[in-house]
């Protein structure tokens with residue numbers, strides 16, 4: 001067999017990863033590689049079991065074409081999400097399905113001890129058998145706050161000041177670790193399986209405990225000098241406001257429209273009334289507004305207005321084709337989105353707002369785990385040693401013996417002979433990813 005170039009493998013694997021399943025002709029067209037390179041690379045990947053034949057389809061002319069897909073058990077990743085008030089750690093397979101997860105609520109701002117994250121990693125990896133362990137290739141981490149080039153993180157919600165997250169997690173997971181800011185892992189997931197597929201000029205805006213944006217312009221991430229571009233939450237939208245932001249300024253978008261501040265304003269407005277006890281859930285404020293609660297509607301009028309102004313500034317500056325709103329905002333879509341759109345139309349340049357799509361994210365709370373998994377996968381393609389590990393022959397373990405897929409005794413991968421029973425399967429995730437890919 002001729003030497004297989006890494007660039008062929010990279011191109012083919014990333015294309016199938018994004019599409020889910022493809023014929024040889026589709027792979028040829030999508031990668032732009034020549035026919036001989038695709039043929040050699042596919043033979044190699046089928047031989048190692050990294051990709052599998054799903055079946056055949058017949059074209060109108062009667063020609064048969066093989067449909068190929070990634071072998072979901074060819075590689076595994078650890079995905080870690082440290083955003084917000086709940087940390088999530090997952091063990092995922094090559095196609096991004098969560099096979100086992102560990103989650104825990106954390107207290108906002110209270111220092112999170114590294115041993116709790118280590119414990120979570122241990123919990124998701126404890127059921128791995130040796131063959132799976134050997135195919136654990138990398139870990140992806142979605143972090144909040146500020147990260148430096150050495151992988152140290154400073155994050156308010158975790159109570160961290162320059163914590164060596166990369167070093168600690170590399171030791172805990174035993175594989176290379178890749179880190180990305182949580183806003184960017186969200187847009188990575190949206191471009192892969194969400195509503196930003198095929199979009200080269202889009203912005204993901206997270207409205208939750210804080211507010212931030214991740215920007216794709218002409219197909220590239222706008223990262224900035226310290227990879228911190230997109231701090232939309234600290235754009236001043238009301239300079240005369242009395243709302244003090246955690247950054248020390250007054251009238252920042254976040255000081256009015258982030259979830260804790262929506263709740264704060266509602267509680268202040270309804271002080272003394274028996275129904276003001278809503279806890280700290282912004283979803284309750286949205287529910288009350290949906291039922292016509294005047295105090296809730298008044299707060300959301302203001303919140304929708306400042307979000308519209310913030311987004312209009314973003315639109316005038318960046319001229320995107322798509323804005324995706326995520327975080328807690330989807331829960332209040334019916335009341336907030338019309339208010340946001342109205343204000344955005346008022347302030348954005350008309351030519352820029354015409355045809356602009358504003359969508360609400362549908363990827364749910366796993367969005368950053370999906371992004372972290374893809375981050376790990378993408379980096380595996382970039383580093384030759386990891387790519388080699390990803391493409392190593394898949395070992396299928398039966399109760400009696402281990403069979404090498406690239407050898408003469410070819411064993412079909414079925415649920416019966418792939419020992420996945422030890423993992424806690426999370427129903428629905430695989431189906432959702434499949435739906436999103438279509």
Ligand SMILES: [Zn+2]
Pocket residue numbers: 233234235245246247248249252254
């Ligand atoms: Zn601020």
